[in-house]
Amino acid sequence: SYELTQPPSVSVSPGQTASITCSGDKLGEKYASWYQQKPGQSPVLVIHEDRKRPSGIPERFSGSNSGNTATLTISGTQAMDEADYYCQALGSSTVIFGGGTRLTVL
């Protein structure tokens, strides 16, 4: 079955750039999406179709996808960006989520 692998945790200093990776076999041939989830809240879509930002998502969130890795990049990270982030793609006919990455803004 298809799997997506994320690092369990990433740390970043305020104002710096955070990069969260998501790895899967030939992931670049699929579309990747990213969700932000803060404690006690529902996930929020921040990137879809590799690099598209939904309305209302700050420009500091960007995405890319090539080869076996999709990357979520947060430029000028703010304290409010501290959250869990999940990547997601479509397997053969099944929706797959990565295990999630806890982003800590130190």
Next chain:
Amino acid sequence: QVQLRESGPGLVKPSETLSLTCTVSGDSIITYYWSWIRQPPGKGLEWVGYIPYSGSTNYNPSLEGRVTMSIDTSKNQFSLKLRSVTAADTAVYYCAREILYGNGCHFDSWGQGTLVTVSS
């Protein structure tokens, strides 16, 4: 703007059936696909399945045989039934709108989630 709200019992006994309903407002349920996603306490997200208005379902193979989804276009609702539950089915269950396309999909609107605990 579309809004989704889950409803159903918060406690289910082992071996019984979990039943949840999602009420959609602000959009017609005859468009898009509608999904259930769950999250065990302290763990990650797991897709349960989707249903379009046509009723042609697609379920997570790991739950195949235990899950049934249905849709009621007259009430703008869709539902989830999960049979023979165990403690491993304890989770926050979210309903979400799924945008499905060529070789991808995403979930652009989510309900607030409802915690279902399986315990005697």
